Amino acid sequence: MVGPPYDCVANPLGAVRLTFEKAVGLGSETPTHPSAFNGKDWGALEVFRNFLFQESGLSKVPILNPKTLRWAQHNSLVRYRGMIQDMLGNEFYVGAYKDGGSSWRTNKFTDVSQYPMESPSDTCIWERRLLYCIPVPGHSSWTEPSCDMDSNSSSSQSREKRRRMNDEDGDPMDLVPEDEVKSSPIAKKMREDGHPSTSPEPMDLKTASSSSTMSMFQFDDKDNLPCLVKIYDSPESDLKLNDVFEFIGVLTFDLEFAVEKDDNDELSNGLYDDALVHMPPNKVPCLHCIVHRKLAVHDFLPGSPIMEPKPHLVKEIREGLFLHLKAVLGYDGVAAHFMLLHLLSKVHTRVDDVAVGKLSLNLIGLNKESASVFGTRLSETFKNLLPFTNFMPLTLEYLNSTSLAPKKDYQTNRLIPGVLQLPEGSHLMVDETQLESGSLNSVGIENTKLLKNLIEFQKVSCHSVCQNMCA
Numbered sequence: 001m002v003g004p005p006y007d008c009v010a011n012p013l014g015a016v017r018l019t020f021e022k023a024v025g026l027g028s029e030t031p032t033h034p035s036a037f038n039g040k041d042w043g044a045l046e047v048f049r050n051f052l053f054q055e056s057g058l059s060k061v062p063i064l065n066p067k068t069l070r071w072a073q074h075n076s077l078v079r080y081r082g083m084i085q086d087m088l089g090n091e092f093y094v095g096a097y098k099d100g101g102s103s104w105r106t107n108k109f110t111d112v113s114q115y116p117m118e119s120p121s122d123t124c125i126w127e128r129r130l131l132y133c134i135p136v137p138g139h140s141s142w143t144e145p146s147c148d149m150d151s152n153s154s155s156s157q158s159r160e161k162r163r164r165m166n167d168e169d170g171d172p173m174d175l176v177p178e179d180e181v182k183s184s185p186i187a188k189k190m191r192e193d194g195h196p197s198t199s200p201e202p203m204d205l206k207t208a209s210s211s212s213t214m215s216m217f218q219f220d221d222k223d224n225l226p227c228l229v230k231i232y233d234s235p236e237s238d239l240k241l242n243d244v245f246e247f248i249g250v251l252t253f254d255l256e257f258a259v260e261k262d263d264n265d266e267l268s269n270g271l272y273d274d275a276l277v278h279m280p281p282n283k284v285p286c287l288h289c290i291v292h293r294k295l296a297v298h299d300f301l302p303g304s305p306i307m308e309p310k311p312h313l314v315k316e317i318r319e320g321l322f323l324h325l326k327a328v329l330g331y332d333g334v335a336a337h338f339m340l341l342h343l344l345s346k347v348h349t350r351v352d353d354v355a356v357g358k359l360s361l362n363l364i365g366l367n368k369e370s371a372s373v374f375g376t377r378l379s380e381t382f383k384n385l386l387p388f389t390n391f392m393p394l395t396l397e398y399l400n401s402t403s404l405a406p407k408k409d410y411q412t413n414r415l416i417p418g419v420l421q422l423p424e425g426s427h428l429m430v431d432e433t434q435l436e437s438g439s440l441n442s443v444g445i446e447n448t449k450l451l452k453n454l455i456e457f458q459k460v461s462c463h464s465v466c467q468n469m470c471a
Contacts, residue, residue, distance in 0.1 A: 008051045009060055012077040012250050012290070013110060019043040020096075020106045034096035034104050034124045039233050044108075048290050052248065061248060063145055064285065065135075066225050072251055075110070079248040080227050080287050081295065083137065083423050084241055086415040088130035091230070095126030108232065109250045109288040129231040129239075132284075135224050136244055136300075137422055138390035140383045143300040228286045239292070241415075244423045246299075249289040297425040300387040321385075328377045335363065343385065346425075347458050355458040371433035379429060388426040392419070395434045399444040404451070406462050420450070420460045428454075 006014030023042035025031040051057040062068050064080040072078055096106050099115035107113055108126070117123060136143075229247050231239065239245065318340075326336035338361055345359035366374060382389040392398075406418040422428070430451070440448065454460055 008048060008057060009077045010073070011075070012048070013075055015047050016044045016109050017106060017114070019047060020104075020108070024104050026103055031104070034106070038095065038124065038126050041233055045233075045290065048248070052291060058248075064225065064227065064251065064287070065144070069225065069285070074251065074253050076251055077248065077290075078251045078287065079246055080133065080229070081244070081246050082133035082135050082227060083244050084131050084239060085134045085226075085417055085421065086132040087239075087241060088132055088228075089413065090127050090129055092125055092127055094123045096124040098122035109290060111252055111286070111288075129234070129236070131229040131231060131239065132226065133229050133245075133247070134226045136388055138388045138426060139300070140387055140389065142302065142384075143387045226284050228284050230286065230288045231292070232289065234289075234292070242421060242423050244295045245292050246295055247287055247289045248291045249287045252286045252288060297387050325381070328374075328381050330374065343427075353457055355456075358458045360455045366433055368433050371431060375429075375431055375433070382427055382429060386427050388423065390419075390422065390426060390428050392428060392430045393434055394430055394432050396436060396438040396440070396444070399447045400441045401443065402447065403443075404447045405460050408462055415462070418460075420454065422460075 006012075006018060008015055020034075020037075020042055023032065023037065024034055052061070058079075061077050061079050062072065064072060064078045068078075093111075094107050094113070094117070096104055096108075097113065097115075097117045099105050100118065102118070105113070105115055227247075229249070322336055322340055325339050326333055329335045329339065342359050342361040346357055347355045348357035350356065363374075379389075379391050403416065403418045404420045406421040407416040408414075409416055420428075450460065
């Protein structure tokens with residue numbers, strides 16, 4: 001049995017372009033015009049769904065995070081788990097074009113053309129959505145899948161090649177210690193259906209970019225990796241703000257932004273989206289999404305055999321959890337019962353403004369000394385039991401200076417994130433023992449009202465930012 005002529009992980013664009021050529025009937029007497037596939041799939045999605053879910057290929061796709069980014073390859077298939085923090089609108093791009101041989105090619109799931117374009121008249125302009133995603137706020141460390149992959153000879157050769165290139169460059173700032181580099185499951189060099197690339201970047205820039213990913217990306221927070229996700233052919237109702245998704249798609253470094261733009265290229269300049277100016281490629285990686293799926297809290301639980309919820313098993317689990325909470329709370333059985341009910345509660349529905357099913361819990365009788373002990377115990381317990389948990393140390397300075405609610409800036413059409421921009425299923429622990437007498441400014445008063453509404457209604461409203469417009 002002959003396998004596919006492409007590697008879905010190492011060369012996903014090969015699968016995209018091969019299915020596109022079949023769909024448009026490349027070389028046939030009755031070809032199909034690419035405009036027929038505007039906003040539609042031509043068979044590529046079926047190939048990847050079959051590979052990921054029917055052939056158990058999902059486990060072979062690396063998860064994109066700060067650790068795996070050290071060896072992730074340009075134009076390879078990766079998956080990213082994160083929360084949609086902002087929706088940046090739509091972007092127009094050249095979805096299909098004619099190459100020098102008058103054959104139709106596609107730019108779907110990439111930003112760089114494989115071949116030079118003949119003329120703007122022989123192109124199809126398509127549209128895609130831009131999402132700015134971040135790791136799920138407050139996610140516990142045990143929810144992160146293991147990134148360890150088995151090494152092979154090809155990956156060893158790839159690492160050795162990168163080491164030699166770094167040695168030749170002689171730049172000590174680009175060197176990565178060998179013991180910090182994870183072995184890559186994507187060992188093969190990128191292939192584009194055997195065709196040579198005619199990308200306009202200089203050869204030395206392309207080589208450096210593909211050989212050392214860490215030199216391309218520089219992050220302010222080493223533990224959190226944001227990602228610009230580009231969505232194709234998906235209804236807007238499928239993706240909502242603050243939802244948590246797993247995006248599977250093609251990782252690109254947006255190399256065209258690393259070089260000077262060609263002022264004579266009227267087509268690319270006209271379609272250039274200024275939203276990306278604020279997200280340079282050395283700050284935010286880009287993922288061209290092929291498949292996405294919404295994740296719930298239980299999707300972050302470690303894989304384990306599914307047990308039938310028999311009454312005696314449920315009783316044993318409940319009793320063990322109760323005893324654990326009782327020990328954490330100083331052997332206070334009443335507090336442990338309420339804490340267990342609190343952890344099991346969730347908003348099932350809303351009737352007018354009433355959140356049905358919520359049970360906010362307020363533990364009183366604590367001072368600074370006791371809170372430092374029980375607060376630390378509770379915080380660690382929540383991190384061990386819950387996938388998403390957040391801790392807020394409430395002080396006057398914090399209330400008067402922190403932006404808790406997200407704000408919409410209509411002048412820039414961007415969402416300014418807030419501390420309480422959290423996904424569904426998040427747990428919030430607020431420490432009030434640090435509060436002292438003092439005055440609240442306008443920000444503090446707004447934050448106090450917001451916390452009151454959050455406890456009562458279990459939701460946070462987004463505010464708008466008003467700025468003076470100069471004539």
